[in-house]
Amino acid sequence: MPLPMFRCRHPFRAALVAVCGLLLLLCSASAAASVTIEIRGVEGDLADNIRNHVGEPPSSDPLVVRRFAGRVNQRATEALQALGHYEPEIRVERRREDDRHTIIIHVEPGPAIRITRVDVQFRGEAADDSAFQSLRDRIPLREGDRLHHGRYESSKRAIRNLALTRGYFDGAFETTRINVSLRNQEAEIVLHYNSGDRYSFGDVDYTDETLSADLRRRLVPFEPDDPYHSDGIAALNRNLLNSDYFRDVRVRTHQDRAGDERRVPVEADVRMNRPNRVGVGVGYATDVGPRVRLNWRKPWVNADGHSLSSEAEVSEVRQSLSSTYTIPLTPPLDHRLQFQGGWQREDIEDTETEKLTAAIQRQRVLTRGWTQTLFLRWEREKFTQAGDRGESTLTLPGMSLTRTRSRGGMDPTWGDRQFASVEATHEELGSSIQLSRFRLGTKWLRTYGRHRVVARADGGAVISESFDRTPPSLRFFTGGDQSVRGFRYQSLAPRNEDGDLIGGRYLLVGSVEYGYRIFERWTLATFYDVGNAFSDLDEDFREGAGVGVRWSSPVGPIRLDLAWGVSEPDTPFRIHFSMGPEI
Template sequence: MIFRPIRLSPVQPLLLLIVLLAGVWATVVRADVLIEVTGVEGALRDNVINYIGQPPSTDAAVVRRFARQVEERTQNGLQALGHYHATVRVSRDTVNDQPRIRVEVDPGEPTRIARINLRIDGEGGDDSALRDVLARSGIREGDVLHHGRYESLKRNIESVALSRGYFDGRYETTRLVVRRASREAEIILHYDSGRRYRFGDVQFSETPLSDDLLRRLTPFSPGEYYHSDTVARFNRNLLNSDYFRNVRVRTLQAESEDETVPVLADLTPQSRNIVGTGIGYSTDVGPRVRVNWRRPYVNPEGHSLLTETEVSEVRQNISSTYSMPLDPPLEHKLEFLGGYQRERFEDTESETYTLGIQRQRTLTRGWQQTLFTRWQRENFTQAGDRGRSTLTIPGSSISRTRSRGGIDPGWGDRQFAQVEVTNRELGSDIQLARLRLRSSWLRSYGRHRGRVRAEVGWLTTEDFDATPSSLRFFTGGDQSVRGYAYRSLAPRNEDGDLVGGRYLFTASAEYGYQILERWRLAAFYDVGNAFDSWDDDLKEGAGFGVRWISPVGPIRLDFAWGVSEPDTPFRLHFSMGPEI
């Protein structure tokens, strides 16, 4: 067979394109048939319109055939909500070249529920959760019959029964009787739950972790009553442990014996070594690079190791944390820490070496408590004065962070409180006590967003000159009082050099308005200072900014003025990261 090419005249492709575009245009601009329903309102009218629907096209013959079905569809929509004695009149015409179907409805008297017989047999008869399903069904004698509520009740009984381990449950009777003549209905639902199943043995796929640790991550013991929420919690526990890359918890109902269900956890362990990198920029510290190396599990007991370093113009540090899970492992752990930090800004230079041990516990409602002891040696130069301190610092902190909205939360808050002390009897060069309190709140209402934050610091010491720079208070910059350089607000000596303060107070209020999907404008007012007396003046900063919600999180550009200073200096602030 010989295929010959088809030659088209120059006009034919154009005609073909026009025909295709015409077809597409007709599909796009085709108006639906206008459906007008009168005589009923609210949910009844909405249900009728949903049951009627739309014809597949506006072709006259198609609309005529569709109109013949409208009365039946209308009756079905009315009967679904208990109206079995309706009168329906259907007419068809055209309005401004658009086909119209008019439906006039007289719903008549509704059918009401005369009798209800709901019963749960078997062990589920004494289960409060199943009894609550019946109590919350919304079906009462004397109510207008609603088929949707009846079907919903049937599904809810089965769903709750299965979630609570009644795997042999079945309906003995499901009957909805409608007596048209008397406009009455009777509902009969008899459900036999059978026996409630219990958890059986838990099987784990091969992992490098010990059976003891895996059992402590299991939120149930064999023999406890089955509940699907407990299975979901088990799945979350394994994922939140950070030991596994993939988790799939399954119940093996086909292998059930004596009303017990074995459970299988298919686990894919994390890589033994995980390396992460990141870059950022802010006007406080300039460009910065961060690298971390993590071993999710060092041994079968689930110990883990994290080492990270950050390098910027004003700060360089490296630290390591060795974690040991306690009991329960997701809520209680012991950590050993070590690190080195070098910092240089304004009139401060310091080198700090730290070793520490801390115990972290998760309390109720998301609060985390940390008890710690830190050994710290710091070489520092502050305002030209050199010093060296060795401190053993026990302390405690409590914190909580909540947020909703992913990388750009629209709701959240962060709370933090910490107290730390030193004593010569513990090997410290000086005695001091230090308190820090921070609070930040974020709320959004439509396009409007409000953020407020405050911080308070207090330090008492027998020798302020010997107190290392890292424990003195400074403020100013992107995250505190905008309009001023990073940590440039604090008491100064006679030469005008920063020496740091004993006390700290900052507060901020910011209003944001969303102008586009990923863009917001903001206006703010900041106030605060670090000082040696609560009677000292506070510095004020104010300005406006723009926020871009990038794929990696919000990027903020602020134009700020230090309104407390002569000639009101201007400063640009740029930062990245969430607002909470």
């Protein structure tokens, strides 16, 4: 069959396309050729600095390479001088084999200039500032060291940055000098900095004054006329963002308006958050089955920053409704007073309860991330436990300490959680019974490359002479997704003569889990859980073990486990499904 013939209607355009194609081919051929830079005679930081200063030719064209090689000697000399070798001997050799070019730099660095004297002085108010004295001790310039121009420049930057951080906005170097003696191979470094006067914080002005002046003042982590420090500005920005009162925050300083008093005005450019926020969540866990959660939050109720939140949850075994009214104290983000109320109904295994609660609590953030909560809780609970009906009214004062740390967002790669609480009551407080209750728990997550380890331990005790009248919510049950896998939710506890669960006085649970990440978002896991709820501490533990898979989904971590109650041979394996972060 004859080949079809095509006629070009635009010969000039065709010629242009051909020329462009030819240029592309030439560029490709030029790119295919290579230029190798070899450095001989030195290694380590000297060789690295020469390579960085010399660079590479922009192309392998012979003329370009020749011109590049002509500048190598000067650039290599500058690189060595920057590291204290002022009299190097350098020879540049250029070789070519077909399209491969090699530039060989032969280096004899010569003797190094050594620092014999370092004179760093601060004048002005910085002379009495301990931060500058500490910086002088850390400056990487020491007598006897090889002269290093990079460290000299970084020392100057460190002084300037510290001055700006601490509010010495008029500071300047009076002297910056390196005196080099080639005859003696010695250098003296002189850095004299005059900081001038230190500026102080001025007033903080908000662009939105919906909140009261008193609350706005308490959100500021510094006082007017305190010495200026940039950390104070960063802390103010964090406070405003974390307060939940504002959706947009931008903090600015105006050094140009400081005036003769050197007081720096601060402007907090803010936009108030939405007055009402509503959220709906749908989830599933084998412990409670499908669940729906509805929450409503009002970030501020009044100009004093009081807030209100409510939450409702519905699942097959649990229904609850709760509300919290929060009053910020001082400091408002770390100290708060809360009033709480709620209703909850549960029907789990051999337990049916309906509970009303009311509480007042004071929360304070302590050092190192710990949160202390002092509370007084009133609760009335109607219950049926193993067929026995009961009703209790308790007034429980108590205290808890908690700390949660995590890194890695919704699916943390590092974190831990600690929890401890104690609560007690007596008939003289209007309670039906006398009891004391203690809880202690910890959980740790660590990741090492593809390997991940999760460990947790929980314990508790109830001390009461009227345990049969103690409401189920204060007894101990275990088993399920978050405790001993391989057993039903809250199915591990002492039983009565009929085999019905009655709950335990004591709780001891431990777990260790190892995971290996096989893909970016997928991890295989194996685990071992042990524990029980006891009437006496000499009773037997229950053990569960199994394997699982973890998926870091866009909506959060999802866990699927196959677990066996290995301490109970007749117990079939169970599937455990849960969602949410490990910590």
